[in-house]
Amino acid sequence: MASQPWRTGTVIRIEDETYNTKRFFIRVNELESFDFKPGQFVTFDLPIHEHVNKRWRSYSIASWPDGTNVFELLIVLLEDGAGTNYLFNEVTVGSELTLRGPQGVFTLPAHIEKDLFFICTGTGIAPFRSMLNYIQLHNIPHKNLYLIFGCRTKKDLLYHEEMKALAKRLENFTYMPTLSREGWDGEEGHTGYVHSLYEEICKKNNEACETLExxxxASFYLCGWKAMIDDARKKITALGYDRKSIHLELYG
Structure with a gap:
């Protein structure tokens, strides 16, 4: 596949999602429509280093294809991150960014014939927000869909109200946020880490199965930090699923 050309994108809106996370809306002026597959990402060439390979930063697209030339990114500020510090402190509405994309093969199958588990932490929710909204808006036939989203506290939740509303509109979709360092104070949610949630569902679904065959x-889509992904891969294979059923996008 030929690599995408570098283009110029203009920041047209910036919104705070949480205390340390922003939503950047970017318009690709030279295109009438910025076409991509849900789950893909874009790469920026940021003026943060003299060496090219140390200037590139990639981010999953959080929006879904809508026929326009605008897309959304969800970015968390990393204390020691040169890229995110530049985006948070130097970029404003009207700023131009050099970008390449869409890129990546972390996308939905052509036909959804299995249960899909979307397992993420932090801003790893971005590609799954794109996929789920795309499925709902285009009435794509599907089996059970699970979004298992882990973060530390309620203030770290991303797109929380949107996902709760989507769960009411999208058939067979279950939104399962889980907090590792805080309770819910009466609001519906889970505590602990993401792994126990998909393990419980899979074990219950497979109780009647006579053999691993x-x-x-089910297919498992993982997006987040390396430690979570490494643990998930071990636990999913321990449930009896092979590595071909696991798809991942690694952050960091």
């Missing part, structure tokens, strides 16, 4: 078909 007859497990309920």
């Amino acid at each position: 007859h497990l309920q078909p």
Whole structure:
């Protein structure tokens, strides 16, 4: 596949999502429509280093294809991150950014014939927000969809109200936020880490299976930090699923 050309994008809006996370809306002026597949990412060439390979930063697209030339990114400020510090402190509405994309193969299958588990932490929710809204808006046939989203506290939740509303509109979609360092104070949610949630669902679904070859078909999409992904891969294979059922996008 030929690499995408570098283009210029203009920041047309910036919104605070949480205390340390912003939503950047970027317009690609030279295109009438910025076409991409849900789950893909863009790469910026930021003026943060003299060496090219140390200037590139990639971010998953948080919006979904809508026929326009605007897309959204969800970015968290990393204390020691040269890229995010530049974006948070130097970029304003009207700023121009050099970008390349869309890129990546972390995308939905052509036909959704299995249960899909979207497992993420932090801003790893971005590609799954794109996928889920795309499925809902285009009435794509699907099996069970699970979004298992882990973060530390309620103030770290991203797109929380939107995902709760989507769960009411999208058939067979279950939104499962889980907090590792805080309770919910009466609001519906889970505590602990993401792993126990998909393990419980899979074990319940597969109780009647006589052999590993007859497990309920499922695919697992993982997006987040390396430690979470490494643990998830081990636990999913321990459930009896092979590595081909696991798809991942690594952050950091």
